[in-house]
Amino acid sequence: MPVDPEGNPIxxxxxxxxxxxxxxxTKGGTTPVPEIPGYRPEVPSVTPDKPGEDTPVKYVPVTPEKHVQTAKIVYVDTKTGTTIESDSVTGNVGDKIDYSTTSRITELIKKGYVLIEDGFTNAGTPVYNDNGEEQVFVVKLGHGTEPVGxxxxxxxxxxxxxxxxxxxxxxxxDDYMKQYTSTVHFVDGNGNKLRDDxxxxxxxxxxxxxxxxxxxVLNPSEPWKSDIDDYATVKVPVIEGYYADRATVPGETAQQRDLETTVTYNKIGKIVPVDPNGNPIPNVPTPQYRNDPNDPTKVIVTDTPDIPGMIPETRSVTxxxxxxxxxxxxxxxxxPEQKPEQPAQPEVTPVVNDPVQTPATELPQTGDKQGNALAAIGASIVAGMLGLMGFTKKKKDEKDF
Structure with missing residues (x-):
């Protein structure tokens, strides 16, 4: 009969x-004692002295040995399928697994990872099992992304x-920002720079x-976009003394390459004075044509120069x-040919004799002086003329009437 150390039946x-x-x-045979889980018998068997009486067999409680189990926490890169890191912990079967994923996850986030699933924390309060197999908990992490532009x-x-x-x-x-230019050069016929580009x-x-x-870079083929569609048309400037080969440079569509255009200027022609035989007259002005202020490819009417002692066939040139x-x-x-001058004649001062004072004579009938008579005659003549003019006008008026 199995009993505990105090003799109480188990x-x-x-x-x-x-x-x-x-x-x-008349006798009983040797009998093995039974196995009782959690107890250890003091004797392995009993040979009874009295076959009709029970034999108490003392059993001592046994503290079972605890089995050690291992748990593994694996941090997996879901993009590559590889293990980033892993931790192993051990403990007795049935004990709580004393572990936290917080510090590992924090460190991995600092390296650009993002947490997808924490298989250990999601298990609640995991304990070491007794199935004899290693326990594995998976923590899944992905790759974080960030725009740059x-x-x-x-x-x-x-x-x-x-x-x-x-x-x-x-x-x-320059992986995400680039600049290109459209440049217009202004040069003379020899390629010398005449003004800033x-x-x-x-x-x-x-x-x-x-x-x-x-x-x-996850999108290396991302298309580029320009801040302008077309470059502006360039108005070619007027440079004094030169004419250009074009008035404007049309703006081209913006492209992912540098564009260059060259505007060439040449010297403006001039007025060349020549004699009637076509020979240039030496040591005289040869003025250039005047620039057209509104068109760098043209010139405007230019006056011919003045040359002392000569006269041009035209006063201006277009x-x-x-x-x-x-x-x-x-x-x-x-x-014009000048005639020889005549010798100067001496100036003669005419001699004027004093008029003879003739005494006035009186008319025989009136006793008036002769001068008064002449005055009267003159007055009569004037009156007659005035009367004649009045008569003529009257006749004309009557005729018109």
Whole structure:
């Protein structure tokens, strides 16, 4: 009969009978004690002295050995399918697994990862099992991404993840921003620069998506976009003394390459005074044509120069070709032949005699002086003429009437 150390029967324990002694019917045979989980018997068997009486067998409780189990926590990169890191912990079967994923996840996030699933924490309060197999908990992490571009600038070459200075770096600026130019040069016929270039710029940009774990650009074929569709038309400037080969340079469509156009200027022609035989007259002015202030390819009417003692056949020139000289014929001014001067005659002062004072004579009938008579005659003549004129006018008026 199994009993505890205090002699109390162990509940539900088996109580096997003694077997018969095959050689002596008055005796019981040796009997093995039963196995009772959690107990250890003090004797392995019993040979009863009195086959009709029970034999108590003392059992001592046994503290079972605890089995040690291992648990593994694996951090997996879901993009590559590889293990980033793993931790192993051990403990007795049935004990709580004393572990936290917080610190590992925090460190991996600093390197650009993002948490997808925490298989250990999601298990609640996991304990070591007793199935004899290693327990595995999976923590899944993906790759974080970040845009970089004109609206999301980052200093090239600096760490993508500030807390991971040895990690991947931001790409070069020209991976997402480039500039191209359209340049117009202004030169003479020998290629010498006459004025500063006209330079226009187009800026091309795009937004890239960068893998924060590896630094890889995930959209390397992202199309570029320009800030302008076309370059502006350039109005060719007027340069004094030169004419250009074009008046404007049309604006081209913006492209991902530098564009160049050259405007060539040539010397403006001049007026060349010549004699009637077509020979240039030496040591006289040869003025250039005047520039058209509104058109760099043209010249305007230009006055011919004054040459003392000569007169041009035309007072101005309207050039047909701005770069071709125009000969202008000049003629000498003919001086009229002068007659020889007559010797000067001495000035003669006329001698005027004093008039003889003649005494006035009286008319015989009136006794008036002769002068008064003449005055009266003159007055009569004037009156007669006036009367005649009045009569004539009257006749004319009557006729008209």
């Amino acid at each position: 509940p539900d324990a088996p109580n096997p009978q003694y077997p018969n002694d095959p050689t002596d019917p 004109p609206n999301n600038p980052h200093e090239p070459g600096t760490p993508i993840n500030p807390d991971d200075p040895n990690g991947p770096k931001w790409p070069a600026k 006209d330079i226009q710029t187009s800026t091309w940009t795009r937004t890239l998506i960068v893998d924060k774990v590896t630094g890889e 050039p047909g070709e701005p770069g071709v000289d125009t000969p202008v014929v000049y003629h000498k001014v003919e001086t």
